[in-house]
Amino acid sequence: STAAKFEWMYPVHKEFGVLAFLIGAIALIVRRGSALPHHPAGLAAWEIILSNMVQYAMLALAIVVPLMGYAMSSSFTQSDGVPFFVTDLPELLPGNDHAFALFAVAHKTLAYTLLALVVLHVMGVLKHRFLDRGRAADVLRRML
Numbered sequence: 001s002t003a004a005k006f007e008w009m010y011p012v013h014k015e016f017g018v019l020a021f022l023i024g025a026i027a028l029i030v031r032r033g034s035a036l037p038h039h040p041a042g043l044a045a046w047e048i049i050l051s052n053m054v055q056y057a058m059l060a061l062a063i064v065v066p067l068m069g070y071a072m073s074s075s076f077t078q079s080d081g082v083p084f085f086v087t088d089l090p091e092l093l094p095g096n097d098h099a100f101a102l103f104a105v106a107h108k109t110l111a112y113t114l115l116a117l118v119v120l121h122v123m124g125v126l127k128h129r130f131l132d133r134g135r136a137a138d139v140l141r142r143m144l
Contacts, residue, residue: 017065018082047124064110072106073091075100128140
């Protein structure tokens, strides 16, 4: 029902969006300070480049998508706040329905872009695991 959507689903969506932002920020910090395992020897140069680009894009979008959601919620003139489990986050942007509409388009477009990149990434892992000959290109061990 519409009431459940606004009373339960949106607040939970916002809470998990803030949580996703925090996890994305921590992942970015950890990744910047950690040495990554080497790529498997069986990967072509273009596969390594594509893998790195997708990984960095996913990390960036894990931060940007929740920020766009926060900006969207914060700029909505009839906003009921941005809950985060036991507290409410301050709304830092002034209410502006035009800005809200722009943030809404950005949030939705970037979220679907992130989803597409996750699917691409998983397809790449499955390709290397099951379709490539031998273990020289298996990236699953590197990921785990």
